[in-house]
Amino acid sequence: MASVADAVVPGQRLGHVQEFNVGAGTYALQDFIYASVVGLKRIMKQGGDNELPFMTVQRENSQSAIPEIEAIVTCKVVRVNPRFASVNIMVVDGKPCTDDFQGIIRVQDVRATEKDKVKIYNSFRPGDIVRAQVISLGDARSYYLSTAANELGVIFGTSVAGGSLVPISWQEMQCTKTRVIELRKCAKPL
């Protein structure tokens, strides 16, 4: 199926905008669709008969992921203070980043209810692995993340004693070694 004829390079003309919709790895300029990455040309059929098929180019060498708004990211907490927790974003939508991006989870973005009662120190600790959603590109330095959803929050952490933590409620985790209960904003296990 994959043949040399389907291999395209950036700038190669793929079709007319009246024939196809613009899909991933392509762009439209004036009346034509061009490839914007090196890869294989694919035409994706859409459900409806009167809808145009999508013209896409499947990347050959994928570029390293960068965070975008609404993406689900996996990150590691590096430091906490009363106003926010700083994190390093390591994975974006299941794709690893070659270099860590900086993000912060502000105190008002930790959970959806009782926002005024949130204490960062009872939600995240340095070293925790957190699943979060990007809510904004943020300032010059960091992306703004949120954990205000059931499936978002701490997914892995170690206790003071050094044992790994297992979630026992949405805001408590228990150490597997010492049975000590620590407070966290837990993610609902998927």
Added chain:
Amino acid sequence: MDRKRVPGPELSVAPLVEYPIDHERWTPQQEKRHDPKRQPEDLRPIYLKTGLISQASGSAYIELENTKLACGVYGPRPVKKIGQGFSGMGVLNCDFKFATFACVKRRNNTRQDPQEKELSQILSQALAPAVRLELLPKSVIDVYITVLESDGWGSCLAAAITAASVALAHAGIEMLDLVAGCSASYMQIGPSISSTTTETSSSSGAGNPITPQIQIFMDADTEEEKYEQGAIVLAYMPSLNEVTHLLQNGKAEGPIINQSVEHCMEACNKVYAVMHHALLESMKESKDA
């Protein structure tokens, strides 16, 4: 160990004698190019390969006979520089560096000298219009060029543009088109100036005005550049038919410049074929591996 300098070999060897005693230096008066097999419009044969720098996101190596350079692309990665404000667009950061042994004269190996800074800037100006930086907010793409051997700065810059755009495509960065680079020099050829003027004035009389004959030499090498009147370097997106950068220096008449821009665009289309081929080869290789 001294890391600032390239340590010399322990044994000393007699220097290579570059020219035989009866060697005659090339001058444009010989009405031939420095390499007699090349016609004025001929480029040097190009060797282009991707993926030589394994730790880079994308890389390319280009060789035009004695012009040899490597390009590595890293990124997109987060902006590290403090003091740079929020930018909704990505930044293309180019770094042009000559190896210490690249030119006839030995070059500094630590800092960028003014020429390298200028070339870096030209390179990022030539490439930025082709890269879809609006898709990479708050990120930076680093392009590093290392010239291993330089034979003519014009061809060096043109080769850098070509190699960098291939390396960017190899890194999987979204681009509008590949950018091909090409250089040309204006050369005054034929018998030396004094004899030309006397001949034309005596023989043609009321004919043409006395102007020295200007020939356009594509992809000039160092020896030819010594005699050039001026030169242009053109960066061109062949399939969109757009020029991204035009650098002209020296002295030339309008028609000559027009003509050389056209020659360069033609040559860029040839370079594009090589770039296209190199990228398809890299796809084939990754499939086999």
